[in-house]
Amino acid sequence: MKRRIKAYLPFTINELKRQMAYKGAFYLFILVKMFGAFINYYLWMAIYGSTNQNTLGGLTQGEMVIYIFMAYLTGTIVTVSVSNWVSEDVVQGTVAMNLIKPIDYRMSLISRASGDMIYQFLVPSVFIWIGLEIYRAAVPGLPPFSAEKVLFYLVSTVLSFLIYVLFDFCFGMIAFFTTYIFGLMMVKQALIAFLTGQLIPISFFPEAVQRVFDFLPFSSMVYTPVMIYLGKYTGNKLFFMLLRQAAWVVLLYLFGSLIWRKVTKRLVILGG
Amino acid sequence: MIEVSHVTKDFVMPKKYPGLRGAIKGLFSNEKTVKRAVDDISFQIGQGEIVGYIGSNGAGKSTTIKIMTGILSPSDGTCFVAGIDPNRRRKENAQNIGVVFGQRTQLWWDLPLSESFTILKEIYNVSDQAYREQMEFLNQVLELSAFFDKPVRTLSLGQRMRADLGAALLHNPKVLYLDEPTIGLDLVVKDNIRRAIREINEKYKTTVVLTTHDIGDIEELCSRIIIIDEGKKIYDGSLEALKDTYGTKRTLSLEVKQIQKASGFSPAEILGVREEECITELDFENSLLKITFDGHKLQAPQILSTVMNEIEITDIQLKETELAEIVKEIYRHGTEGE
Amino acid sequence: MMRMKCRRYLRLYRVIISQFFKIILQSRVDFFMGLFGFFFSQILGIAFLYLVFEQIPSLQGWTLDQLIFIYGFAQIPRGIDHLFTDNIWMVAWRFVVNGEFDRYMLRPMNILFQIISEKLQPDALGELLVGILLVTRSMIKGIVITDALHTVLFFVSILAGALIYTSIKTFFAALAFWLKVSGPFLQVAYETANFAKYPTEIYAKGIRFMITWVIPFAFVAYLPASFFLKAGGSPVVIGMECGIAAVFCCIAYFVFERGTHVYESAGN
Numbered sequence: 001m002k003r004r005i006k007a008y009l010p011f012t013i014n015e016l017k018r019q020m021a022y023k024g025a026f027y028l029f030i031l032v033k034m035f036g037a038f039i040n041y042y043l044w045m046a047i048y049g050s051t052n053q054n055t056l057g058g059l060t061q062g063e064m065v066i067y068i069f070m071a072y073l074t075g076t077i078v079t080v081s082v083s084n085w086v087s088e089d090v091v092q093g094t095v096a097m098n099l100i101k102p103i104d105y106r107m108s109l110i111s112r113a114s115g116d117m118i119y120q121f122l123v124p125s126v127f128i129w130i131g132l133e134i135y136r137a138a139v140p141g142l143p144p145f146s147a148e149k150v151l152f153y154l155v156s157t158v159l160s161f162l163i164y165v166l167f168d169f170c171f172g173m174i175a176f177f178t179t180y181i182f183g184l185m186m187v188k189q190a191l192i193a194f195l196t197g198q199l200i201p202i203s204f205f206p207e208a209v210q211r212v213f214d215f216l217p218f219s220s221m222v223y224t225p226v227m228i229y230l231g232k233y234t235g236n237k238l239f240f241m242l243l244r245q246a247a248w249v250v251l252l253y254l255f256g257s258l259i260w261r262k263v264t265k266r267l268v269i270l271g272g
Numbered sequence: 273m274i275e276v277s278h279v280t281k282d283f284v285m286p287k288k289y290p291g292l293r294g295a296i297k298g299l300f301s302n303e304k305t306v307k308r309a310v311d312d313i314s315f316q317i318g319q320g321e322i323v324g325y326i327g328s329n330g331a332g333k334s335t336t337i338k339i340m341t342g343i344l345s346p347s348d349g350t351c352f353v354a355g356i357d358p359n360r361r362r363k364e365n366a367q368n369i370g371v372v373f374g375q376r377t378q379l380w381w382d383l384p385l386s387e388s389f390t391i392l393k394e395i396y397n398v399s400d401q402a403y404r405e406q407m408e409f410l411n412q413v414l415e416l417s418a419f420f421d422k423p424v425r426t427l428s429l430g431q432r433m434r435a436d437l438g439a440a441l442l443h444n445p446k447v448l449y450l451d452e453p454t455i456g457l458d459l460v461v462k463d464n465i466r467r468a469i470r471e472i473n474e475k476y477k478t479t480v481v482l483t484t485h486d487i488g489d490i491e492e493l494c495s496r497i498i499i500i501d502e503g504k505k506i507y508d509g510s511l512e513a514l515k516d517t518y519g520t521k522r523t524l525s526l527e528v529k530q531i532q533k534a535s536g537f538s539p540a541e542i543l544g545v546r547e548e549e550c551i552t553e554l555d556f557e558n559s560l561l562k563i564t565f566d567g568h569k570l571q572a573p574q575i576l577s578t579v580m581n582e583i584e585i586t587d588i589q590l591k592e593t594e595l596a597e598i599v600k601e602i603y604r605h606g607t608e609g610e
Numbered sequence: 611m612m613r614m615k616c617r618r619y620l621r622l623y624r625v626i627i628s629q630f631f632k633i634i635l636q637s638r639v640d641f642f643m644g645l646f647g648f649f650f651s652q653i654l655g656i657a658f659l660y661l662v663f664e665q666i667p668s669l670q671g672w673t674l675d676q677l678i679f680i681y682g683f684a685q686i687p688r689g690i691d692h693l694f695t696d697n698i699w700m701v702a703w704r705f706v707v708n709g710e711f712d713r714y715m716l717r718p719m720n721i722l723f724q725i726i727s728e729k730l731q732p733d734a735l736g737e738l739l740v741g742i743l744l745v746t747r748s749m750i751k752g753i754v755i756t757d758a759l760h761t762v763l764f765f766v767s768i769l770a771g772a773l774i775y776t777s778i779k780t781f782f783a784a785l786a787f788w789l790k791v792s793g794p795f796l797q798v799a800y801e802t803a804n805f806a807k808y809p810t811e812i813y814a815k816g817i818r819f820m821i822t823w824v825i826p827f828a829f830v831a832y833l834p835a836s837f838f839l840k841a842g843g844s845p846v847v848i849g850m851e852c853g854i855a856a857v858f859c860c861i862a863y864f865v866f867e868r869g870t871h872v873y874e875s876a877g878n
Contacts, residue, residue: 028794032801038817039805043662046812051666183643183733190651194658204661283874334875343715343875359871366718378713380629380728387629394622395717 007103008111015115030076030124037072040199044068057203062139063230067201069132070226073125075198078160078221079168080113080120083188086172087181096267106169106256113165143231152238156225159245164221166252173259176266197223217248273447273479274317274340279349281310281335309335311503312349319446320477322469324494324511326484326599332503333483337449340481341371354446367396370440374452377436379424385435386420389442396443403442409475410438413468430461437465441472448472450482454489466492487599499602507602518598520567524575527587531559539578545569619719623727630730641732648736652685655807656744672809675753676839682744683838684807684831687771689738695776696731702783703793709876721870722780722863754838763848764838770848770855771830775803777858778825780866787869799825806831826854 048061059067086109089095098105136142171188175181193199195218202213202223213219224241227233233241284304310332317323327333338344339351342358342365351358358365371378379388393403411417414434419427427435433453440448450469454462470493472478484490490497490511497514499507507514528534531554540550549569553562561583563575572590579585634641656678663674672680705711705725714721748754782796789795802820806827810818822828829851837843 028798032794032798035798035801035804039808042812042814042817043808046670047662047666050669053665056665178639178643181643183640183645183647186644186647187650190647190654194654199654199658200661204664206664338712338875341716343712343873345871362715363718363720366716369716371716373712376709376712378716382633383629391622391625391629394618394625395719397618397718 008107011108011111012115012118015112016119033072033076037069040068040072041065057201058232059201059203059230060141062142065139066132066136066142066230067226069128070229071198071201071222073128074157074160074222074225075193075196077117077120077125077157078164079192080116080161080165081185082109082113082165082168083172083175083181083185085109085112086169087175090175099264099267106260109169110162110165113161117161146231149229149231152242153225153229156228156242156245159242159249160221160225162249163217163245163252166249166256167217167221170252170256170259173263176263192218192221195219196221197226217252220245220248273319273321273354274315274481275350275352276316276336276340277314277350279310279313279336279339279346279351280308281332281339281344282347283307283309308503310339310346310500313500313503313505314349315498315505315508317479317481319479320473321496322473322480322482322494324482324484324490324497325500326490326497327500331500333500334451336500337451337481337483341369341449342366367443368445369447369449370443370445371449372433372436372440372451372453374433374450374455377424377432379432379435379439381425382423384421384423385416385427388424388435388439392439392442398443402444406442406444410441413471414438414464430457430464433457433461433465434468437468441478444476445478447479447481450480450484452484453482454484454486462486462488469493499599501602514598518601521564522567522572523591524563524565524572525589525591526561526563526579526583526585528559528561529584529586531556531561533583534561537561537579537582539563539575542578543570543574550575619723622719623723626727627730634730634732644733645736645739648733649739650736652737652740655681656740670809670811673753675748675751677808678744679748679754679839680809680832680835681807682741682748683835684803685737685741686745687768687775687830688803689734689736689741690768690772691775691779692734692737693731694772695726695779696734697725697729698776698779698783699793699796701725702786702796703791706786706873707790707876711873712875715870715873722866755841759845760838763845767834767837767848767851770852771834773855774826774830774851774858777855777862778827781858781862784862784866784869787873803827803830808832809836826858829854 044064045061048056048064054060056064086095089098095105098108133145136145171184174184178184195213195216197219202210202219205213224233224245228238228241284306313332313336325333325336335344339346340353340358342362345359353365354368356365356368358369379385380391383391389407392398398406414437416434416438419431419435424432424435437450437453448469453469454465457465466489469480469482473480480493482489482493494511496510497507498505534554538552540547540552543550545566550563550565553564554560555562561579563579565575576588659674659677659681662669668674669677701711705714714724717724745754749756754760778799779796782792782799785792785795802825805813805817805821810821810828810832813821818828822833829847833847834851837845837847
């Protein structure tokens with residue numbers, strides 16, 4: 001076990017270093033991504049201003065502010081685009097080379113993605129989080145800070161990260177069949193933003209649609225940890241939600257292995 | 273055709289400091305370093321000349337070419353090509369020149385070569401008649417027709433170079449700039465390219481300016497060479513004069529029967545010249561006696577007879593210093609005393 | 611003389627573009643996937659509005675149908691600019707920093723024209739399609755004014771809007787001549803356009819000022835769109851849009867032109 005971790009750690013560290021190197025551009029990209037969060041913020045403020053109801057989709061205005069930024073933050077940590085790397089490797093023909101090395105290609109990608117996640121968490125996210133905690137303390141009517149919730153949030157986020165990365169690995173396999181997955185990536189990105197709850201809380205969808213979402217992995221990627229953070233899930237419900245996330249990790253892992261075996265067989269036959 | 277006078281080009285760069293603290297310091301400081309890539313260079317090139325423009329990496333060759341083509345503006349001095357300042361009247365100048373950068377194609381990567389030529393015909397406003405005639409000529413010297421319908425990205429390096437040369441010549445420019453036109457090519461293709469350049473020069477009296485690291489290019493094409501080093505012009509003249517001035521060292525390589533006999537043997541002493549004008553080296557492994565001498569002072573038979581008096585010889589070889597050696601020597605020392 | 615020059619440029623544009631049509635036709639699957647990608651991500655934006663309006667009757671006085679029109683209208687100038695001038699992005703990211711820009715400097719034609727004419731971005735048709743569908747929907751619903759004046763100004767506004775997009779893109783791409791890579795800045799500027807998909811009244815004063823006067827995307831989307839929605843609006847808005855387009859065009863072109871003179875080709 002120890003030896004295995006040792007083999008994959010360099011992927012994590014390299015990715016961390018790589019991210020550090022581009023810091024100038026990186027901050028601008030954060031700004032770009034933050035635009036989306038701010039547009040969302042103002043839009044929701046206007047929406048709450050246009051109604052007499054106190055809660056929309058089960059959230060008060062104060063909770064919604066936390067939801068918007070927390071969903072943004074969780075989204076940036078979790079959605080590390082592994083499929084981009086896969087398609088790069090396919091285009092450059094380095095996948096076949098990876099098959100020769102005594103390491104698991106998927107594990108190396110996940111390790112690399114962990115480096116990305118850690119960096120995204122350390123650099124922008126922590127500061128936004130601190131800001132949100134100050135907001136939470138300043139605005140009356142919001143539940144107080146609780147170490148327990150934060151802990152469960154972090155556990156849930158790590159599970160979310162695994163779900164997303166394992167899912168995106170499967171998605172990246174498309175690159176073996178078509179040279180142009182740019183269009184599909186756009187579709188995926190838009191769908192992920194929409195279905196994971198980054199754009200709008202899942203509770204805004206019609207009941208029937210929400211039932212369907214229960215059987216898809218997307219809401220487990222962002223919506224679940226943010227709701228845990230907001231204290232919307234407690235007791236058995238919280239336990240169930242975490243269990244569901246874990247189940248998705250296992251399912252997507254198995255599914256990914258299956259596809260990978262098919263793809264590598266094809267790779268051997270065709271010669272990657 | 274080309275008049276370059278007192279051209280200087282400085283590149284200004286923000287000063288960099290080492291380490292993380294340096295990176296932060298760099299964000300706030302406004303200090304700049306100036307790098308002088310070309311330093312007060314002047315020369316004139318007449319119509320129909322083929323001039324080799326040589327220098328080591330980073331000597332300022334490409335910068336000068338880019339100033340003459342209008343890509344860069346000089347920091348100081350003036351440059352005129354066919355009476356036009358390339359930087360002020362870029363478009364008019366572009367119509368007069370053709371450029372080939374050996375390491376980078378000017379063609380459209382995804383398009384078939386034929387379509388690239390169709391586009392270039394429009395860009396350079398070439399009439400139908402002139403296009404037909406020129407294509408016929410280019411086909412003859414560059415043999416483009418073999419791969420005329422293939423996309424540029426599928427061409428081999430040699431084919432691509434021929435295509436690029438053809439593209440640069442479609443509008444029959446007055447001046448042709450070639451930046452490393454034979455880099456990475458095999459000998460046969462190199463030879464083809466050189467022949468094509470000669471033919472074009474003969475037919476149209478096209479002025480050719482050529483930068484290269486390949487001494488063969490220069491020996492076969494150029495009647496005149498300009499050498500620059502660290503941004504300064506250090507030589508401008510004919511190839512023969514250069515060889516005469518710097519290429520006077522010759523080496524006599526003698527295979528001897530008993531190399532032991534040669535130790536302590538000094539022809540310089542016997543002939544009465546200074547030690548550095550006639551240097552003796554011994555190669556025990558191959559039984560070789562190498563004598564390097566100044567061609568102005570001594571003649572080969574003179575030395576040969578001195579040696580044969582003392583030692584039995586089995587084989588003889590006489591070598592002139594190669595141009596590559598001369599150029600290397602000049603980079604190393606500059607041209608002191610010139 | 612001038613006319614001959616124009617005809618030469620037009621002829622060249624036709625030659626180059628027809629080549630790229632051939633390439634697009636050769637890779638039809640890629641083409642449809644790109645188009646679908648853009649189409650789909652815009653459609654989700656509309657789905658978002660639908661979900662929100664399940665909860666509220668109107669947003670600060672704007673109905674769902676009106677917001678959909680604004681959203682759709684915003685896509686059209688964006689799509690036009692995206693379709694025709696996408697290659698400008700390459701100046702910001704690649705051409706300057708790795709010296710590929712050299713080749714445009716070596717040809718006897720306008721540089722910006724050469725860059726723009728080298729590529730059509732068919733993905734943009736996805737945005738255009740969404741825009742046209744949503745605007746058509748609004749016309750059928752009868753919520754837009756379609757008298758002669760408004761119809762003419764509609765097309766004027768779209769062209770001016772596309773021009774503003776192109777100018778902003780050119781300006782930020784031209785910064786690459788000084789910075790080597792200006793992609794991140796261009797991206798930030800370009801993304802601010804998303805603010806103008808919604809009525810600008812919802813934003814804080816600072817942001818509103820920014821997107822109206824500094825990076826004037828409000829004049830591309832929300833402001834002209836509301837002119838077509840509400841009777842009695844003054845056509846001065848469209849006039850201002852055209853004025854801004856003209857001013858930004860000149861600034862952007864001037865900066866780009868200055869930039870080509872300070873261009874330091876790579877490889878030194």
